[in-house]
Amino acid sequence: MATLHVDVVSAEEAIFSGEAKFVALPGENGELGILPRHTPLITRIRPGAVRILRADTGEEEFVFVAGGILEVQPGVVTVLADTAIRGKDLDEAKATEAKKLAEEALKNAKSEIDQAKVQNELVAIVAQLAALRKYRKK
Template sequence: MSVMQVEVVSSEQNIYSGEASFVVVPTVQGELGIYPRHEPIMSLVRPGALRLTVPGETEELLVAVSGGLLEVQPDKITVLADVAVRSEEMDQARAEEVKKAAEARISKAADDESLAKAHAALAAAIAQLKTLDYLRSQKNK
């Protein structure tokens, strides 16, 4: 089985560093499926679920990403995420609460900085909710 090196890093921590045989990244152009030896590309990442097929694991590794940058080389993928959270660290109720609070902060933002922070919080919450929805849909199959 052919594999590639994958690095998923947020501004706060290294989320995943290891091998994968297939990766799906939510990009601004849509979901991008990447196998080893993929053509080099760069793309902006949109909020959503980053899915990794790790050799020897039966289930996909899921990471919610709120945006960032993707770089693909034939033997390595790097995702520099604004915010990234592993699926086992997510909570539906907390993500919905953060989303509502961020939407309220957006409507009341008094300056560009507070508006940008509220948009970032909203993107992170949306990414977690999309990832949790994907998890639910996979369990119902």
């Protein structure tokens, strides 16, 4: 069966590098599913879950990304994430606390710029919580 090479990296570290049968992630205009020999593509990605069906084990690898860029070539998928966290490293209690703090900061924001910054942070936190809950169900 054909596979594709997948790299998921953030500014801090390489999160995943390996062969996969399938990759799904939140594109700018909706969910993207990528199989080997996919048409070349470059797009922004939204905060959410990157799901990688590993070729070696047949298991699904899960990574939360807080946005970034996706590049697809026929045999290679590269995710350049603003922030990336392995599914097993996500902490629901920390994310819930961060959501509460962001909601409080939104109430206290004095300018439109402050509101926009906090809203962007809140969107990423809510996406992280949703991805975490989906990951934990599996």
